[in-house]
Amino acid sequence: MSDTPFPAETAPGLADQFAARLALRDNPGPPPPPSQAPEAIAARVAAWLGAQHRVGNRRGRAALSAMLLVLVQQPDAATAALQAASGLGPRMAARATRRLEALGLTEWFYRSRTRFHRLTRAGEDALLPVVAGTAG
Numbered sequence: 001m002s003d004t005p006f007p008a009e010t011a012p013g014l015a016d017q018f019a020a021r022l023a024l025r026d027n028p029g030p031p032p033p034p035s036q037a038p039e040a041i042a043a044r045v046a047a048w049l050g051a052q053h054r055v056g057n058r059r060g061r062a063a064l065s066a067m068l069l070v071l072v073q074q075p076d077a078a079t080a081a082l083q084a085a086s087g088l089g090p091r092m093a094a095r096a097t098r099r100l101e102a103l104g105l106t107e108w109f110y111r112s113r114t115r116f117h118r119l120t121r122a123g124e125d126a127l128l129p130v131v132a133g134t135a136g
Contacts, residue, residue, distance in 0.1 A: 033133065034132075034133025034134075035133075036133070038069065040133075041069065041131055041133075042062075042065050042066065042069055044130050044131070044133060044135070045064075045065040045068055045069065045127070045130055045131070046061040046062060046064075046065040048130045048135065049061045049064050049065060052126075053103050055099075060096075060099070063086070063088055063092050063093075063095075063096045064096050064099060064100060066086035066087060066088060066096075067082060067086050067088070067093070067096045067097065067100060067106075068100070068105065068119075068123075068127065069086075070082055070085040070086050071106065071117065071118060071119050072119070072127060072131060075118055075119075076111075076116045076117070076118045077116065077117055077118070078114050078115065078116050078117075079093070079097070079114075079115050079116075079117065082097070082117055097117055100117075100123075104120060104122055104123065105119060105120060105122070105123035105126070105127075106118065106119055106120060106123060107120050
């Protein structure tokens with residue numbers, strides 16, 4: 001009889017399992033990738049607007065992030081289409097487009113008699129890590 005409470009043939013397996021558990025505890029794997037669900041992206045963009053651009057109003061951040069998400073999905077959007085896709089009223093959409101332009105994230109141009117909005121190059125470069133979830 002041996003002094004160990006386990007049979008000799010299972011002791012190395014137990015030691016290996018214990019060592020593997022300790023290795024995982026001391027060296028956790030990488031965190032899971034950030035969610036790419038539209039709600040999660042909108043939350044990241046809203047948080048980024050609050051931190052980076054000091055947009056303090058929660059409703060204002062939500063409106064601006066809704067507009068930015070539409071412009072991330074469509075390169076150019078007419079004013080009415082941008083308003084409809086973001087789900088904002090006409091006054092809030094007008095304020096949001098002016099605010100995004102003042103922040104340097106968007107610009108507008110005319111095509112025929114229709115006013116279109118698009119992300120600026122700086123806006124695209126700033127939003128890419130936020131949308132991808134790699135921004136610090």
